[in-house]
Amino acid sequence: MKAQNPVLPGFNPDPSLLCVGEDYYIATSTFEWFPGVCIHHSRDLVNWEILSYALTDDQAVDMTGMDAACGIWAPNLTYDGGKFYLAFTLVYTNRQRYKDTCNFLTTAADPRGPWSKPVAMNCSGFDPSVFHDADGRKYFVNMTIDHRVDHIRFSGIDVQEIDPESFRLLGKPVRVFAGTRLGTTEGPNILRRGAYYYLTVAEGGTRYEHAATVARATSVWGPYEESPYNPVLTSSGHADCPLQRAGHAQIAQGADGRWYMSHLCSRPVDRFSILGRESAIQNVVWTEDGWFRLQANNQALPELFFDAPAWEQRRDHSQYADFSLAPPPLDYMTLRQSRESCGIRWEPGRLVIRGGYSPMSKYRQGLLARRQQSLRCSLETQMFFAPRHLNHIAGLLVYYNYDNHYYLKMLREESGPVLYVSALVNQELTDYGPYPLPEGTASVRLRAELNKRELLFTYALEDGAWRQAGPVLDMMAISDEHVRGNGFTGSMLGVNCCDCQGDGVEAAFSYLDYREYP
Numbered sequence: 001m002k003a004q005n006p007v008l009p010g011f012n013p014d015p016s017l018l019c020v021g022e023d024y025y026i027a028t029s030t031f032e033w034f035p036g037v038c039i040h041h042s043r044d045l046v047n048w049e050i051l052s053y054a055l056t057d058d059q060a061v062d063m064t065g066m067d068a069a070c071g072i073w074a075p076n077l078t079y080d081g082g083k084f085y086l087a088f089t090l091v092y093t094n095r096q097r098y099k100d101t102c103n104f105l106t107t108a109a110d111p112r113g114p115w116s117k118p119v120a121m122n123c124s125g126f127d128p129s130v131f132h133d134a135d136g137r138k139y140f141v142n143m144t145i146d147h148r149v150d151h152i153r154f155s156g157i158d159v160q161e162i163d164p165e166s167f168r169l170l171g172k173p174v175r176v177f178a179g180t181r182l183g184t185t186e187g188p189n190i191l192r193r194g195a196y197y198y199l200t201v202a203e204g205g206t207r208y209e210h211a212a213t214v215a216r217a218t219s220v221w222g223p224y225e226e227s228p229y230n231p232v233l234t235s236s237g238h239a240d241c242p243l244q245r246a247g248h249a250q251i252a253q254g255a256d257g258r259w260y261m262s263h264l265c266s267r268p269v270d271r272f273s274i275l276g277r278e279s280a281i282q283n284v285v286w287t288e289d290g291w292f293r294l295q296a297n298n299q300a301l302p303e304l305f306f307d308a309p310a311w312e313q314r315r316d317h318s319q320y321a322d323f324s325l326a327p328p329p330l331d332y333m334t335l336r337q338s339r340e341s342c343g344i345r346w347e348p349g350r351l352v353i354r355g356g357y358s359p360m361s362k363y364r365q366g367l368l369a370r371r372q373q374s375l376r377c378s379l380e381t382q383m384f385f386a387p388r389h390l391n392h393i394a395g396l397l398v399y400y401n402y403d404n405h406y407y408l409k410m411l412r413e414e415s416g417p418v419l420y421v422s423a424l425v426n427q428e429l430t431d432y433g434p435y436p437l438p439e440g441t442a443s444v445r446l447r448a449e450l451n452k453r454e455l456l457f458t459y460a461l462e463d464g465a466w467r468q469a470g471p472v473l474d475m476m477a478i479s480d481e482h483v484r485g486n487g488f489t490g491s492m493l494g495v496n497c498c499d500c501q502g503d504g505v506e507a508a509f510s511y512l513d514y515r516e517y518p
Helices: none
Strands: 002-004 016-020 023-028 036-042 049-055 071-080 083-091 101-108 119-122 129-132 138-145 154-162 169-177 186-193 196-203 211-217 244-253 259-266 278-286 292-294 305-307 319-322 344-347 350-354 366-371 376-385 392-401 404-413 416-425 428-436 443-451 454-460 466-474 492-499 506-516
Touching: 016 071, 016 244, 016 259, 023 071, 036 071, 036 083, 049 083, 049 101, 071 129, 071 186, 083 129, 101 138, 119 138, 119 169, 129 186, 138 186, 154 186, 169 196, 186 244, 196 244, 211 244, 278 305, 350 366, 350 492, 366 392, 366 506, 376 392, 376 492, 392 443, 404 443, 404 454, 404 466, 416 466, 428 466, 492 506
Parallel strands: none
Antiparallel strands: 002 305, 016 023, 023 036, 036 049, 071 083, 083 101, 101 119, 129 138, 138 154, 154 169, 186 196, 196 211, 244 259, 259 278, 278 292, 319 506, 344 350, 350 506, 366 492, 376 443, 376 506, 392 404, 392 492, 404 416, 416 428, 443 454, 454 466
16 A cells, blocks of 8 residues: 555654564653653554553763763664564753763663663764674664864764674774765664665755665775665755655665665645654665665655555544543653653542652653644643742643743742743743633643644633634744754643642643644
8 A cells, every 4th residue: 555654753763674584673862851762653554553662761861961962873673583672862962062972872672672781882972773683793883973163063974883782882983984075974773784884874954955875885894885776765956745854764675575775754834844853764776786765756755655565544543541540651651751750640530740840851740742644633631730929830741851841830929829821932932921820720621722833822710611722833933943952852732730839739630632633
């Protein structure tokens, strides 16, 4: 059947595609969101579910206080000898010439876990991968950073052998590829087919010039020659292409014998990627001269549709989380720390969030959120909250990072309980309100309605009537392109509770209803 891209809509970047038997897996980056490395599962390459997260211990992977767009980058998922291998980067700093990265390796017999304690490998760059050769030898592959101002910052791809038992790196790293003329060489992974080792890299940067290129060699150590079909994937220069920013690709052979390419992309609205970078799949064919290219066209353009071994495709990701029945599903994530560390717990009948720091903090936040996966959607909740003063705050957030979010919040002023809408756009804060609530209000329903660039907050009391709070807001501010610094994530929808007084407060929620619309 013809399946529609992206297969993983919303904030799901840097897909690493793997086929084991009849099962397909995609691992995606999570950055400052926790748990780390989202592992998706499918039997048909089209309909995916979140199977697990690989990094669930916030002590083993400490992201406390990290800047937005740092954290966990570009996982690489492989399989060999009955074991799953996951390489990933923990980025501590991303300023100027330095990045302060550490690359790790963890393994599991089952992708559901448990995963082993991550082993630190090196700190020379990011986007690591593991290559398993047919002779049993294993290699660690990563891009490298040169912090010297008069040198190319993304300086090339290194390969180093791994001891398969201890995971200790053997010998010295070998620079096997400096990249093509496109530059910004990153995201390397190696595949062996026949006599050749194929090195696929991301180039051009993860904006609108993004691309995937390929080189090959008869030895894992090189020398590598560039493909005459480069770039093998890009939407650069084609503003009418529905999938923009295409790159960071990886190919794998499916259970049906056909070859597929996973890659990131975005679907911008007026050149703003509100949903962030998403995951798509393309069909791949091998040429007579032993290279691969896209099956669909000779321009390396990503296609909105691809041929997939599926009978039907579910495009609606609507999800009703009823806390009288179960805890929040895996779709809901926290910032930098686990739910437990953030003071979030499920009690039969309600989700309880202990007040944390403000949404502008890099430290413990009582925030639980999920990806916005459609440009037309809504998130609704019923909140039980009894603020004692203005520093007790709780509500519903449309969140990109600590400098960019919209917040429908409840607090108590001298006159009584009120609602406000706060708009934080690149650190510029605007408040709309107050919207007074009756004294003794036990609960309030809150809703965010999103329609492409438009966001509308509404609320309802006991009479059931929905009332508007604040003006129609511009979702352009919640996009990769609009934020200052790196925009690597996407719009997240969720609920939170803040205790800016420090004397203890909690908010409870009876459900979270995420709905998508045609």
